[in-house]
Amino acid sequence: GDSVTQTEGPVTVSESESLIINCTYSATSIAYPNLFWYVRYPGEGLQLLLKVITAGQKGSSRGFEATYNKETTSFHLQKASVQESDSAVYYCALGGSALGRLHFGAGTQLIVIP
Amino acid sequence: GPKVLQIPSHQIIDMGQMVTLNCDPVSNHLYFYWYKQILGQQMEFLVNFYNGKVMEKSKLFKDQFSVERPDGSYFTLKIQPTALEDSAVYFCASSLRDTLYFGEGSRLIVV
Numbered sequence: 001g002d003s004v005t006q007t008e009g010p011v012t013v014s015e016s017e018s019l020i021i022n023c024t025y026s027a028t029s030i031a032y033p034n035l036f037w038y039v040r041y042p043g044e045g046l047q048l049l050l051k052v053i054t055a056g057q058k059g060s061s062r063g064f065e066a067t068y069n070k071e072t073t074s075f076h077l078q079k080a081s082v083q084e085s086d087s088a089v090y091y092c093a094l095g096g097s098a099l100g101r102l103h104f105g106a107g108t109q110l111i112v113i114p
Numbered sequence: 115g116p117k118v119l120q121i122p123s124h125q126i127i128d129m130g131q132m133v134t135l136n137c138d139p140v141s142n143h144l145y146f147y148w149y150k151q152i153l154g155q156q157m158e159f160l161v162n163f164y165n166g167k168v169m170e171k172s173k174l175f176k177d178q179f180s181v182e183r184p185d186g187s188y189f190t191l192k193i194q195p196t197a198l199e200d201s202a203v204y205f206c207a208s209s210l211r212d213t214l215y216f217g218e219g220s221r222l223i224v225v
Contacts, residue, residue: 034212036213038216044218045118045216045217045218045219046205046216046218047115047215047216048213048214048215051212051213053212091157095212095214096212099145099162099164099169099170100145100147100162100209100211100212100214101147101159101162101170102159102214103159104149104156104157104158105156106155106156107156107157
């Protein structure tokens with residue numbers, strides 16, 4: 001089936017350290033997968049962080065990057081230097097079906113220690 | 115950015131009663147969705163809706179669930195009757211194409 005697996009949280013990182021949150025996907029019924037990272041900051045709703053719809057491309061936003069790797073079916077989220085304000089829950093999601101349905105990973109809570 | 119509003123943010127309801135969750139989607143969006151997240155679990159797709167019709171639904175979308183958007187007003191999820199296992203946060207989303215915009219969720223507690 002179609003599914004997403006991501007790093008189990010919580011992930012704790014000190015401010016200014018680097019971060020990677022792993023995401024792998026399985027897209028058996030989606031011909032052209034689209035990949036997304038969504039984020040939920042404390043007390044706020046889910047919002048789009050970045051998306052990539054073409055294999056081999058990289059998306060970036062707010063210092064975060066993720067590369068759509070079709071060979072390894074991965075879409076890992078990285079940041080070179082995290083800030084305390086990055087503390088949130090990050091969700092990797094798989095889309096690309098005609099009707100826009102998304103398959104979410106379980107979410108990874110990131111805790112950045114000042 | 116575009117905002118999706120959900121009303122109510124929280125509701126406690128007796129098992130067997132009816133509940134309606136309301137969603138005010140982004141104004142020019144065409145596709146509407148409901149997702150369900152049980153505490154500690156993944157966010158799961160329930161249903162999507164386009165042009166006045168349910169286009170796709172998951173096995174979580176039980177017969178007691180229904181959705182509608184009468185006259186372009188709120189996009190609603192109705193559960194009648196509610197069951198204990200319906201306790202969850204329900205997220206509404208809307209999209210124009212491939213990017214979904216989510217509301218902050220409606221937390222439903224069935225007692």
